[in-house]
Amino acid sequence: MKFYGREEQRKLLHKLLAKDDLQTALIYGRRRVGKSELIKQVLRESEQRSIYYECKQTTEENNTDSLAEIIADSFHYPKPAFDGIEKLLEFLFEESKQEPFVLVLDEYPYLRHSLPGIDSILQSLIDKYRDVSHLKFILCGSYVDVMKSLLESENPLYGRIDRVIELKPMDYYESSFFYDTFSNEDKVRLYSVFGGIPYYNRLIHADLTVKENIIELIASPGARLENEVSMYLKSEISRITNANEVIEALAKGFSRYSDILSQSHVSSGPTLIDVLDKLIRMDVVRKEAPINDENNRRKVGYYISDPLSLFYYRYVFRYASQMSVMEPEVFFERYIREDYDNWYVPHAFEELCKQYLIRKNRVGKMEEPFFKIGRYWYDDPKNKTNGEFDLVTQDANGYIFYEAKFRSEPLGHRMVEKEIKQVQQTGMNCYRYGFLSRSGFSIEPRKDLILIGLEEIYDDFAVEEIHKCDTASSSSTVSIS
Numbered sequence: 001m002k003f004y005g006r007e008e009q010r011k012l013l014h015k016l017l018a019k020d021d022l023q024t025a026l027i028y029g030r031r032r033v034g035k036s037e038l039i040k041q042v043l044r045e046s047e048q049r050s051i052y053y054e055c056k057q058t059t060e061e062n063n064t065d066s067l068a069e070i071i072a073d074s075f076h077y078p079k080p081a082f083d084g085i086e087k088l089l090e091f092l093f094e095e096s097k098q099e100p101f102v103l104v105l106d107e108y109p110y111l112r113h114s115l116p117g118i119d120s121i122l123q124s125l126i127d128k129y130r131d132v133s134h135l136k137f138i139l140c141g142s143y144v145d146v147m148k149s150l151l152e153s154e155n156p157l158y159g160r161i162d163r164v165i166e167l168k169p170m171d172y173y174e175s176s177f178f179y180d181t182f183s184n185e186d187k188v189r190l191y192s193v194f195g196g197i198p199y200y201n202r203l204i205h206a207d208l209t210v211k212e213n214i215i216e217l218i219a220s221p222g223a224r225l226e227n228e229v230s231m232y233l234k235s236e237i238s239r240i241t242n243a244n245e246v247i248e249a250l251a252k253g254f255s256r257y258s259d260i261l262s263q264s265h266v267s268s269g270p271t272l273i274d275v276l277d278k279l280i281r282m283d284v285v286r287k288e289a290p291i292n293d294e295n296n297r298r299k300v301g302y303y304i305s306d307p308l309s310l311f312y313y314r315y316v317f318r319y320a321s322q323m324s325v326m327e328p329e330v331f332f333e334r335y336i337r338e339d340y341d342n343w344y345v346p347h348a349f350e351e352l353c354k355q356y357l358i359r360k361n362r363v364g365k366m367e368e369p370f371f372k373i374g375r376y377w378y379d380d381p382k383n384k385t386n387g388e389f390d391l392v393t394q395d396a397n398g399y400i401f402y403e404a405k406f407r408s409e410p411l412g413h414r415m416v417e418k419e420i421k422q423v424q425q426t427g428m429n430c431y432r433y434g435f436l437s438r439s440g441f442s443i444e445p446r447k448d449l450i451l452i453g454l455e456e457i458y459d460d461f462a463v464e465e466i467h468k469c470d471t472a473s474s475s476s477t478v479s480i481s
Helices: 007-018 035-045 060-075 085-095 108-114 118-129 144-149 172-179 184-194 198-202 210-217 228-236 240-251 257-264 269-281 307-316 320-324 328-335 337-362 413-425 454-459 462-470
Strands: 023-028 049-054 101-106 136-141 163-166 285-288 301-304 370-380 385-395 398-405 430-437 449-453
Touching: 007 023, 007 035, 007 163, 023 035, 023 144, 035 049, 035 101, 035 136, 049 060, 060 085, 060 108, 085 118, 101 108, 108 118, 108 136, 108 144, 136 144, 144 269, 172 184, 172 198, 172 337, 184 198, 184 210, 184 307, 184 337, 184 454, 210 328, 228 240, 228 307, 240 257, 240 269, 240 301, 240 307, 257 269, 269 285, 301 307, 307 337, 320 328, 328 337, 337 370, 337 385, 337 398, 337 430, 337 454, 370 398, 398 413, 413 430, 430 454, 449 454
Parallel strands: 023 136, 023 163, 049 101, 101 136, 398 430, 430 449
Antiparallel strands: 285 301, 370 385, 385 398
16 A cells, blocks of 8 residues: 655654764654654665564563564574563674664554663663664554653653654644645535544545545444544543543534533543543643733633544534434434534534645745744734634744635635734734635735635645655645744
């Protein structure tokens, strides 16, 4: 199967493999984000000998025996016997004095659980062989908190990691290569549900419609991804009831701390903070402050950042009883269709447009590069109200307001002027106004307007990406604010 994306990370790993001395890398990120596939792709592209081992949730003895078999296959000699992981690893470090090769321990937290002292063992080996080994040593894992703990000052491996890669979900553009036969409108709809997780996107079937893919994969009893979200949460969170309460409140559109607390029925403020912090570390929720008032805690908002989690809690989790006793088509039309078309996808389109602007800014295609992007808090003195604009950038010249419209008809003069008037009434000082439209525009261009159609959102990077796709690459989203 063709490999998509991760050009930046591939370059970093190839650079690490090209070094002559001992190098240790730490790669982590949420489940299904493509860590193992990234490593395997780099190993396929490299000419160095490699030993790739996926640690098991079993005993040290079993892991030692399994890894010994792989060593025998790699070095082409009878299976060696080792007293334990420490002796096995020391053997590999010793061998790397003569020949450079790559050692990958995937799902490292499993090995760490069966052998609590493994961090100290690795620290001792790295220190001992630092000046004589040619080993390229990669630790990989999905338990984000565990992997991050290896970087803390009290951990024995502190200061021994040469390269850290936190793998994030792909952005809308990278994800679209998984379903490139769909129309641009349907690419938006698919991304709104399956997001930037490669595992999910590989399951999308080109011969099915968007609706059929959604029903087949998530919105029907026994669907392939029906339990994916709950399983991921349970793997990292012990009190899943609290997490369910919080995410369901977020899925209904509540974003302020006080509203989430009252709607979720979580027992206390500290409990809510603990759950939110955990969900943020898991890349399920993001915390946002307005770009013009970043230090005001009262204006902070919390939003579900993982599309599949949002879809699951807004429709599947919420209407699980109904789904279990209805035909999938009937369930979709009764409980999903209208809200999905009129609220869900338009909101997802706003996030997609933000990613487009970030991607465009990163490659130097903005007329004026921005240094902030996000929400903007405003006070409307005329109507004695306040609120937020969802998408605003700030550059050396000031603010640019953007509005994303996923409407079936072109955006015309009347709608554009109405939006601009609303912005001006708040007193916000914008020097330009941007509009991103699914169906294009029926308005003449002018200097104070930035008009971006859906085709441009997907085609703006096509030329520069052609050669990257041919070499199985792309780039990862990096947030700016």
